[in-house]
Amino acid sequence: MTSQFPNTLTPKMVEGIKGFNLCTFLIGLEGWRRGLTLKYYSDINQYSDIHTQGKKLMGRNYSLQSKDKIHYFNQSRGDMVSNEAVRIAQSKQKTKDYLEKGNVNILPSKEFDKTHSDVDIIKLAREIGYPVIIKPTYGSLSKGVMLNLKNDSELTDALKYVRGQLGYSNVILERYFEGADIRVYVVNNVAVAALRREPPKVTGDGESSIEKLINEKNESRKDNPYLAARPIKIDKELKDVLRKNNYKLSSILENGKTIMVKNKSTLTQGVDLYDITDTVPEHVKQLAIDTLNALPNIIHGSIDMLFDGEEAVVLEVNASANISMHMFPTEGQPRSIASFLMDFYFPETKGKSSNHTNMYFDFVDIVNTLKQNYTNYVEVKSLPQPPLYAKKYIVTGEVQNVGYRNWIRRQATKRELHGYTKNLKNGNVVVVVASHEKEKVDKFKRVCKKGSKKSKVSDVKSSDWTKEIKMGFEIKDNITKKKKEVDKKYINELLTELKETQTKLENAKKMQEELRMERDSYKDKLSSIRNSTSWRVTEPVRVIGGLLKGKTKVKN
The missing domain is CATH 3.30.1490.20 (ATP-grasp fold, A domain)
Structure with missing residues (x-):
């Protein structure tokens, strides 16, 4: 059973965001909701010497700034973690050497x-x-x-x-040490979250094959932003595990019987995550804290351990850990590492994000903008002052295909309102607007009633809106999944055509260049012949020859 979505997030807010980008979005969102200035960079090293992993991984480098200070981040790691610590943590052997010196329990x-x-x-x-x-x-x-x-x-x-x-x-x-695979996240000498990771398993119903149970479990994980990107893969390892236990993919598991389908709880193999923050023993939390203290200047990060119920041993340290797993466990309470990090880096903002828990920004659009290389950074527009008021208006009449939504967007943008407008299947139009100025929101009902020149509004009904609000104002379209697939296919065909045309143009340019070079070569040869001694000596002969040819032509 997948845990409930955190009440500070909705599926729409994290749609299309995966991997470490999910971590950077969660931290950026938390800081932005607290009123901090948020920027995402293409090349953060123009502004900071923070160690970055990978080349131009858009969306993973960002900064948060208050009136008094600015901090730079790469993935989940802030600039309070030293670059030296990052390099050490990247080497398991170097990490082991430091942990041995710090008397940390390792294997x-x-x-x-x-x-x-x-x-x-x-x-x-x-x-x-x-x-x-x-x-x-x-x-x-x-x-x-x-x-x-x-x-x-x-x-x-x-x-x-x-x-x-x-x-x-x-x-x-x-x-090898036999024990549960656990991860503890530490911020400033406090173990703020802990997870137990288990290899993926399925439970029989007496009717379904193991393959069907795996597919059903993968389907159930799609609502979890972290787990959705890590399905149980039917590969050689899985088949070997089944074979060793006398099973096949086609085997029917008896009702209530649970079996493991993988040997290890790797993060890429359908792992199940269980929050154990409130139950993990204090001496295990202290071991995690001591582990970070054994490394130079690593104020926050995750520690992977094995725990047999009594003793725990440290396996490795992650300075740039994926924090979204704590926010989206399979079971248990979500833990917002982003909140703990903001409390540490900007303690003066503690608790302020609660003013805007339904506000978010378009992270995917920011990443796409950075990928275009038009700019080195994108600054997220600041939030309106709290509290935020929001209304939903249902507009009836002749309001579709008459420019109504475009008109509404212009009016909302002019008034600095956030929200969206969308056509409904019954011919009506929905308009959602939000602002910290209640009067603006309420008065917008009159704007909806007035309508564009070609529209004829018969009625506008209003209700309170408490769901998510994306920064800015947009027009939403009713696009079915099938239409999306058709559009995607059409776009791919156009891209293929464009690529073929570009290839033809490049070939034509290449041929043109070759012909130009050949022409210039003949010109050079002709010029060389004309300037040669033999050409000058034979000139009278050529002149007489030309005259004779002319006479011959006259006679004819």
Whole structure:
């Protein structure tokens, strides 16, 4: 059962936002709702030396500013986290070295590079004893992390996959510890959130195949912005897990029987997330705090651990962790890491976001604007002063296909109102407007009643509006899913045609250039011949020849 959507967000607000962009939107939204100035950058390093990951990942670099200060962010990491700490956290081996010095409870392990053979790794595994873990020295999102390898054969297969197929030549071998996979997020020496991550599982109903149960579970996760992007993948690993337990995709699970369909709780493999913030023991929270303190200047971040109910061991530290998983767990209370971060970076704004919990901005449009390279940053327009008043007006009469909505948008924009207008299937038009000035909102009913020149308004009914309001004013269209697919296909066909035309033009230009060069070459040759000694010497002969030809022509 997926947890309820946080009351500060709605599905429309996060529509189309995925991965780390969801983290940056959540933090930006929280700060913006508190009245801070929010900017998203194409190249943030023109303004800050904050370490960035990836090249021009639009939407992941941003700043928040009050009257007195400005802070820069990359993904979920702010500039109060040192660049040195980021580089250390990116290397599991360097992290381990610091944690050992800080007496943090970790597992015995050793790093191997490309000069070491798989045989060297297997030899050490025998020495420290199975089961073991193999993982890339440099990696993220648990990619290539292979857990609970019980013998030489399983370790050999894992090495072929990690070092061969995935291409991670530098790996770490670690003693396996049996325990729950948990993540704790710490901000300024406080463990503010904790999750337990479990490999994906399905529960039988006595009728459905395992494949159908997987598909149904993936479908149920689509309402969760974080989990929707991480479905259970039917791949080789899943089939191997089923085969080891004498199941197939076509097998029917008995009613109430639950089985795991993956070996590990990787973030890309349909993981289930359970909030345990209120139940995780204090000594585990303290271990997370001590872990960050063992690293230089990392004031906030996540700590991955294994916990067997009594003892916990640290696996790794993430300076740029994905925080949206805490906001959208499979079960349990959503935890707004964004709120804790804003409380830390801008403590004077604490509690102010509650004035605008139904306001949001078009993040997808901002990202698309940055991708066009027209500007290096986009500043989100500031919020109106609280409190916000909003009304919905239903307009009846001859109000469709007469320019009514365009007219309404101009009137709303002129009055600095936020909201939208939309045609309804019954021929009416809906208008939603919001402002901190109640009088403006109320008076807009008269504007709706007046209408555009060609429209004929017969009635306007009003009601309070308490749902989400996007910054600015827009015209919404009733576009069905089928029409979207048709439009997408049409656009793709146009793009293909455009690409083919561009190719033809480029080929034509290339041919034109080749002909121009050939022409210039002949001109140069002709000029060279005319300036040559032989050309000048033979000139009288050519003149006489020309005259003779002329006489011949006259005779004829």
